[in-house]
Amino acid sequence: MRIEPRPGERIDRSQTLSFEFEGKNVDAFAGDTIGSALYAGGRRVFSRSFKYHRPRGLLCCSGACPNCMMEVDGVPNVRVCVEPVREGAVVKAQNVVGSLERDLMAATDKFGGPFTPVGFYYRTMIRPRAAWPLFEKFLRNAAGLGRIDKHARREGRYDVEHRHADVLVIGGGRAGLDAARAAAAAGEHVVVVDENAPPEGADGLEALAPATALGIYEGGLVPVSAGRVLYRFRARRIVIATGALEQPVVFPGNDLVGIVLPQAVRRLVDDFSIRPGEQAVVLAADDDGLAVADDLRAAGTKVLEVVDLRDGPHRISASGSAGKLNGVGIDGVRFNCDLLVASGGRQPAYSLLAQAGARIEYDEGRGVFVPRDIPAGVEAVGSVTGEGTGAIPPAKPLLGDKTFVCLCEDVTEKDVKRAIAEGFDSIELAKRYTTVTMGPCQGRLCHLNSVRLYARETKQGEDAIGTTTARPPWSPVELGLLAGRPHEPAKRTSIHHRHKELGAKMMWTGAWRRPHSYGDPEAEAGAVHESAGLIDVSTLGKLVVRGPEAAAFLERIYPNRFADLKPGRIRYAVLGTDGGRIMDDGTVARIDDETFYVTTTSTGAEGVIEWFEWWNAIWKLDLEIVDVTGALAAVNLAGPQARDLLAPLTEIDLAPDAFKYLDAKQGRVAGVPALLLRIGFVGELGYELHFPSPHGETVWDAIAATGAVPFGLEPQRILRLEKMHVLIGQDTDSESNALEASMPWIVKFEKDEFVGKWALEHVQERGMRDRLVGFEMANGVVPPEGGAVVVDGRLAGRVTSARHSRVLGRTIGLAWVPETLAVEDAEISLRVNAGLERANVRLRPFFDPDGERLRS
């Protein structure tokens, strides 16, 4: 119930808002939270507990405990005590069957008790084994928090922002602001982060609020969640001013609705001008806690009794009806009340300091854990240091209602004792078994009490028990915030839109989008054999290696020879590691004495550049490596008519004698300066044109207008397979070497040195074990890629590529087989579905084995 306006209240009574709660309209003032508006309207039960479905009401009223979690506009687990009211918001209770007042699952509390001790699901529900999925479904429905709407669509977007500051102050209380002001006065750039509304007195300081520092990661990285933005903060100095957390008192019935922490009273009275109850008892272990009696009186609540818990152990137990408090007994005297303010003291909120590397030590005198040995670059100020804090130990148990240690997970004192009796003697193990501290409050309200209970029951000191490891995130965070903005980077060639216009079926190759085909892969492959085809190969990696020692560099890094490559000529190039493994392949064209144009596979460009740069960081040869992959587009025009179609578009003499196979020439094509490479990946007369990307469509259009048929990646794969051209990464893997991949001719052992020479020499010495060979199916069936090669009933190799070739009228492929079977016509068996199919080994290209068409 609202009281008369008070100075400093955070609500604006001139402005009213309304929202929907469980289908009914609720009025609120601007400045209210959903929780304060509901409380003002008389609501006391805010949630049902995790396991027993007991009624729960506001406890901390500051966003720390689990008691007020509801679903707001479809988002589950929102703490409504700190969630500002939004006009028209739709708020629902969660984890109830029925309503908050009549939750059918509450039977768990009355009858399930003896059957649901801590860890029961580990022991009782695993027999019979097969029944677990059924039990699991039941448990998941019965227990837990809110539900995620699986059909929800992402609304808005999340972003990540990198921020830098001289000083990052976490916590905008008195100590935090003092530190911030001092730093700002010294001319430092200060940012203050606070979980609640912008701290008062922060004028002139940059304040991020409401925002939560989720943790302190390696290198002093502090992620700060602020609505839909995650700030990744780096600061030269981090000031932790997270304060201290009021601790619940452990006694029978301590979870009844109407039992609150002092801070809840302060918020309800001071911020929202609400009378929290009619008849109250105050139990507190520090002066701050005891002082709320004055707030209560000011709000018109009758304070029946104030007990200072520091003056010795008291026997306390609360009772209620329908989950709501109606009385408390203190040392045998009963007080009828609807509000019990109970605080066992305050524990420093040290988690961020522990994550930063501080040691956490038990302070015997205060009865709390305090941070020590705070690492460089981090400072602690205010009560997080332990200053002004202290807490009383849990009292000896009494008979009565359930005594809760952990409200989030519904763990009672009895459960903790039981875990100890079962042998969980380390706090870390006990935590995992009982799940104390693992709920939404992340130990804020249960860690100290559970450790102290452990210490008492095991008769050890709290220091010997120690603390559980403080890990990020310290506060719940939306997964969307961690995922960031949905982001799927795609590379598109400068001819991309032409492919789309032609109705190409696009596919991913690494980050590139490429045409799989334009509808009929076999017909497109056929066109390349019969007339001419045009394919966009802009995705090839393209490097210029230039300098006085460029030739020496390539000679040293590739197994093949390049020093003797004449200007204007091209050579196939396979790149290997020092272990002799194949990394990548492409072509090397010598433009002039000091300039080489190197192509790589579409996905290998970045790796090849890194590899080149690395070796030259060691060799320090006089050359430079320039990546021109994006700067240049490339198309391949291939087929028997390629020459005739291209001739009218260029000044370059394409005559067979003037422009031979493996020649590289520069000149204009359709008016665009281009480098032409006469190579034959697809097995027909062909020209690979490289030219500036902005002219991609111009050149494509000019060539397409001659009647060349666009073909995609899939027909290219058929065509290259007909020529037995190896696809690196498809037919080879990280173990393959050039000798066993049937390319011994690219390895020049007579060179003094090249990367991988020694390893390949050892392969040669030991002899071949496996070999990459061609095969032809006996009956035309297409075996699966990756399928087994079977010899004498045993796995002996695998199929790496297989396609039906229309021009050959056969099914062909490449496979790794034992060396003994790398013989023309040898018979092998391939697993296809459940059976075996016969195939014959082929060592020479299936199509045009002598390369006459290539050279024509």
Add this chain to the structure above:
Amino acid sequence: MSFLLACPNCGPRDVNEFHCQGEVTIRPKQSPSRRELSEYLYFRRNVAGVQREWWYHRLGCESWFLAERDTRTNEVLKTELPE
């Protein structure tokens, strides 16, 4: 990992901008024995302590440099371009 690494060209940057190639190894000078070769290729000292490593500034200047990093704490003591 979220520590910072000072690229000799670009200055301190988030570790995610870099690619670590691992500890610096010594490549045999001439034809190694099979044992020497396999030690060079496959064996690493894997020290718990300060290690000299190759790093590549993938999302920056695309240069290789050497770093001395404590593998236990990720403290980077020194970075330098190869001599």
